Amino acid sequence: xxxxxxxxxxxxxxxxxxxxxxxxxxxxxxxxxxxxxxxxxxxxxxxxxxxxxxxxxxxxxxxxxxxxxxxxxxxxxxxxxxxxxxxxxxxxxxxxxxxxxxxxxxxxxxxxxxxxxxxxxxxxxxxxxxxxxxxxxxxxxxxxxxxxxxxxxxxxxxxxxxxxxxxxxxxxxxxxxxxxxxxxxxxxxxxxxxxxxxxxxxxxxxxxxxxxxxxxxxxxxxxxxxxxxxxxxxxxxxxxxxxxxxxxxxxxxxxxxxxxxxxxxxxxxxxxxxxxxxxxxxxxxxxxxxxxxx
Amino acid sequence: xxxxxxxxxxxxxxxxxxxxxxxxxxxxxxxxxxxxxxxxxxxxxxxxxxxxxxxxxxxxxxxxxxxxxxxxxxxxxxxxxxxxxxxxxxxxxxxxxxxxxxxxxxxxxxxxxxxxxxxxxxxxxxxxxxxxxxxxxxxxxxxxxxxxxxxxxxxxxxxxxxxxxxxxxxxxxxxxxxxxxxxxxxxxxxxxxxxxxxxxxxxxxxxxxxxxxxxxxxxxxxxxxxxxxxxxxxxxxxxxxxxxxxxxxxxxxxxxxxxxxxxxxxxxxxx
Amino acid sequence: xxxxxxxxxxxxxxxxxxxxxxxxxxxxxxxxxxxxxxxxxxxxxxxxxxxxxxxxxxxxxxxxxxxxxxxxxxxxxxxxxxxxxxxxxxxxxxxxxxxxxxxxxxxxxxxxxxxxxxxxxxxxxxxxxxxxxxxxxxxxxxxxxxxxxxxxxxxxxxxxxxxxxxxxxxxxxxxxxxxxxxxxxxxxxxxxxxxxxxxxxxxxxxxxxxxxxxxxxxxxxxxxxxxxxxxxxxxxxxxxxxxxxxxxxxxxxxxxxxxxxxxxxxxxxxxxxxxxxxxxxxxxxxxxxxxxxxxxxxxxxxx
Numbered sequence: 001x002x003x004x005x006x007x008x009x010x011x012x013x014x015x016x017x018x019x020x021x022x023x024x025x026x027x028x029x030x031x032x033x034x035x036x037x038x039x040x041x042x043x044x045x046x047x048x049x050x051x052x053x054x055x056x057x058x059x060x061x062x063x064x065x066x067x068x069x070x071x072x073x074x075x076x077x078x079x080x081x082x083x084x085x086x087x088x089x090x091x092x093x094x095x096x097x098x099x100x101x102x103x104x105x106x107x108x109x110x111x112x113x114x115x116x117x118x119x120x121x122x123x124x125x126x127x128x129x130x131x132x133x134x135x136x137x138x139x140x141x142x143x144x145x146x147x148x149x150x151x152x153x154x155x156x157x158x159x160x161x162x163x164x165x166x167x168x169x170x171x172x173x174x175x176x177x178x179x180x181x182x183x184x185x186x187x188x189x190x191x192x193x194x195x196x197x198x199x200x201x202x203x204x205x206x207x208x209x210x211x212x213x214x215x216x217x218x219x220x221x222x223x224x225x226x227x228x229x230x231x232x233x234x235x236x237x238x239x240x241x242x243x244x245x246x247x248x249x250x251x252x253x254x255x256x257x258x259x260x261x262x263x264x265x266x267x268x269x270x271x272x273x274x275x276x277x278x279x280x281x282x283x284x285x286x287x288x289x290x291x292x293x294x
Numbered sequence: 295x296x297x298x299x300x301x302x303x304x305x306x307x308x309x310x311x312x313x314x315x316x317x318x319x320x321x322x323x324x325x326x327x328x329x330x331x332x333x334x335x336x337x338x339x340x341x342x343x344x345x346x347x348x349x350x351x352x353x354x355x356x357x358x359x360x361x362x363x364x365x366x367x368x369x370x371x372x373x374x375x376x377x378x379x380x381x382x383x384x385x386x387x388x389x390x391x392x393x394x395x396x397x398x399x400x401x402x403x404x405x406x407x408x409x410x411x412x413x414x415x416x417x418x419x420x421x422x423x424x425x426x427x428x429x430x431x432x433x434x435x436x437x438x439x440x441x442x443x444x445x446x447x448x449x450x451x452x453x454x455x456x457x458x459x460x461x462x463x464x465x466x467x468x469x470x471x472x473x474x475x476x477x478x479x480x481x482x483x484x485x486x487x488x489x490x491x492x493x494x495x496x497x498x499x500x501x502x503x504x505x506x507x508x509x510x511x512x513x514x515x516x517x518x519x520x521x522x523x524x525x526x527x528x529x530x531x532x533x534x535x536x537x538x539x540x541x542x543x544x545x546x547x548x549x550x551x552x553x554x555x556x557x558x559x560x561x562x563x564x565x
Numbered sequence: 566x567x568x569x570x571x572x573x574x575x576x577x578x579x580x581x582x583x584x585x586x587x588x589x590x591x592x593x594x595x596x597x598x599x600x601x602x603x604x605x606x607x608x609x610x611x612x613x614x615x616x617x618x619x620x621x622x623x624x625x626x627x628x629x630x631x632x633x634x635x636x637x638x639x640x641x642x643x644x645x646x647x648x649x650x651x652x653x654x655x656x657x658x659x660x661x662x663x664x665x666x667x668x669x670x671x672x673x674x675x676x677x678x679x680x681x682x683x684x685x686x687x688x689x690x691x692x693x694x695x696x697x698x699x700x701x702x703x704x705x706x707x708x709x710x711x712x713x714x715x716x717x718x719x720x721x722x723x724x725x726x727x728x729x730x731x732x733x734x735x736x737x738x739x740x741x742x743x744x745x746x747x748x749x750x751x752x753x754x755x756x757x758x759x760x761x762x763x764x765x766x767x768x769x770x771x772x773x774x775x776x777x778x779x780x781x782x783x784x785x786x787x788x789x790x791x792x793x794x795x796x797x798x799x800x801x802x803x804x805x806x807x808x809x810x811x812x813x814x815x816x817x818x819x820x821x822x823x824x825x826x827x828x829x830x831x832x833x834x835x836x837x838x839x840x841x842x843x844x845x846x847x848x849x850x851x852x853x854x855x856x857x858x859x860x861x862x863x864x865x866x867x868x
Binding site for chain 3: 010014017018020023029035039100101109116120123124125126127133135167192193194223256269276287
């Protein structure tokens with residue numbers, strides 16, 4: 001009697017627990033789906049309500065959203081440029097430190113480096129921006145003689161901000177390689193450096209791709225740190241040290257003041273949708289890279 | 295775990311359906327124009343000190359933000375340098391007048407510009423200060439964002455409705471404009487007296503007329519506007535009392551270089 | 566250098582000497598790069614301490630912010646940071662941990678698990694400003710809430726779901742399958758196994774992860790700018806009411822500069838930046854200490 005009652009109760013508990021846990025998972029799907037649907041709805045008003053062609057939105061530099069000319073090319077180029085800068089600097093650097101951590105670092109060094117990287121992850125973006133504004137911008141102004149704000153300044157800040165992501169993911173990528181690879185290479189007389197370049201790097205390439213892609217995702221979505229140092233000029237950058245603007249900085253600059261249902265608001269939501277789509281494409285790339293590995 | 299999840303779900307559900315009851319309290323939220331911000335912030339401090347039961351929080355964001363958010367009922371008072379013709383439901387409470395000035399980095403060596411020269415500088419026709427009688431220094435335009443009331447007043451008065459060139463920098467607020475002009479050689483921008491007068495930056499005369507409160511009062515200096523505190527419908531209760539307090543406090547107005555409306559000798563149509 | 570360079574070109578892979586030199590050079594460069602990270606972080610820390618330490622006084626930490634005059638403090642902002650942090654965790658932990666348990670312990674490999682995993686990863690990659698806009702649209706413009714802690718915390722809940730879910734999955738992953746099998750072997754149901762065996766033995770990494778995520782909530786800015794408000798009232802600085810503007814410390818650091826209306830912007834910016842950095846250290850060290858303490862207590866019991 002008691003035993004069956006208990007069994008029935010635990011069976012019921014099991015069912016309830018499964019239901020709750022499953023609902024929580026559904027919530028995650030729901031949140032993402034809702035976000036996607038809502039932003040798609042708001043973000044396509046530029047095209048369906050204001051009658052702007054997607055071609056104009058993507059490839060025109062004529063940004064006068066109030067006149068229904070929301071050419072966002074400046075911001076798209078700006079976002080891509082600072083992201084490329086950040087990856088060009090932070091990508092190889094991060095991978096190198098990842099190699100170092102997995103292949104070279106003695107325990108004592110790893111013991112300092114790893115907590116340092118963890119702290120770097122935790123430093124709020126507004127603090128990176130503040131350091132950029134109060135240290136980097138004046139420095140760039142002195143070095144280049146320009147205004148200090150601009151593409152290079154934001155690229156440097158972003159490069160530093162993506163380092164922890166790239167480092168820890170590439171370290172993981174190297175660590176997940178089978179030890180036999182390395183032993184075989186060393187056995188035929190290759191130096192450690194040759195082993196790294198000729199054997200480990202190619203073998204870890206899909207993991208490293210993931211590291212770089214997630215670095216890109218981090219860089220392209222960053223807002224505050226960039227806004228403080230990019231200069232926010234609605235103009236294609238006239239050089240590495242010239243001010244420009246990015247998708248995220250334009251959103252944060254004009255969104256609070258954009259009137260409800262105005263062409264400007266629609267344009268800004270289109271940009272937010274573009275950022276969301278870029279994020280999703282990057283995730284698909286990551287999945288693809290991971291599948292190749294397995 | 296189970297209990298927590300269930301409880302969270304209940305709280306989440308409740309907070310989604312019954313938010314208004316939770317949020318009803320005697321607080322005033324104001325946001326918008328950063329030109330008007332110093333006056334409203336000072337007034338909020340004084341008013342709250344006198345009325346300890348009233349909670350007021352004031353932030354900036356620009357005139358567009360003020361109008362937009364009060365229209366959406368996200369805030370109680372939308373501060374603005376400009377009118378809100380697209381929102382007939384908003385009640386326009388004019389509280390004061392403010393003058394604006396064209397400010398430059400101290401190194402450019404210019405004290406006065408004609409209206410025409412200002413337009414040439416800001417449309418990018420002139421790119422070096424030596425072309426308008428200053429030092430050999432590249433001009434760096436510092437703009438406010440599109441939703442800025444200060445920018446709108448600047449465009450409709452000094453610029454004769456021509457859009458300023460976007461090739462320079464853009465700064466969010468009156469305060470950041472001043473910081474940027476101070477630290478960037480060759481910089482030029484426009485901002486309200488409430489920010490410029492205490493900054494120590496050179497303020498340009500326009501067609502020989504100095505940017506002073508007196509020249510604004512008499513209408514000789516054209517770059518000024520009414521300051522509005524919009525409410526969604528006629529203001530009531532504490533909101534109404536607070537707006538009346540801002541409208542009538544001449545000491546605070548003077549401290550922040552505002553002009554009370556009753557002291558003006560001209561109106562906006564004369565500008 | 567000048568003599569070995571041409572030889573390196575001609576016989577790059579044959580000469581042992583050159584290869585050894587390359588290896589040493591590369592090792593040195595890698596050491597240099599790794600050290601430069603530490604140097605860079607040290608520069609940040611020293612710089613922030615140098616510009617900010619003199620401002621960190623009790624008046625600054627516990628005082629009220631000033632609206633237009635110099636000498637304002639950040640007391641209410643620190644309060645709001647913790648308030649929103651706790652509120653966010655209150656909503657996030659049940660959902661994220663449940664979802665993590667489901668994926669790791671219940672779901673069989675298949676389409677449903679793939680979709681949840683994909684949603685979580687996509688959600689993690691969404692720029693925080695897009696999340697902020699989303700919160701603004703939903704809570705402020707559609708549901709007509711006021712800017713405040715609740716709108717901020719609920720938006721932050723969505724932002725932090727994926728990271729906390731991942732933390733849960735990784736923590737559960739550290740529990741050896743033999744433990745589960747042993748528990749099921751003596752007749753426990755799956756849920757009982759999780760509750761009595763799996764969760765206690767993964768509590769240490771789980772808690773460490775939760776504290777680290779909490780640290781990130783403390784520093785979040787873009788999301789809260791659009792949802793939680795940009796100021797506090799001097800008559801109710803420490804305000805639990807969920808619909809009253811709740812400016813956090815990170816937001817204050819950005820906003821003080823952005824609005825730049827008090828004359829001592831640099832003092833507040835520098836001081837707040839240092840306080841934020843100190844909090845990052847506190848959360849990092851705290852996470853380790855808590856994790857270590859818990860693992861001592863629980864692994865002793867279970868294993």
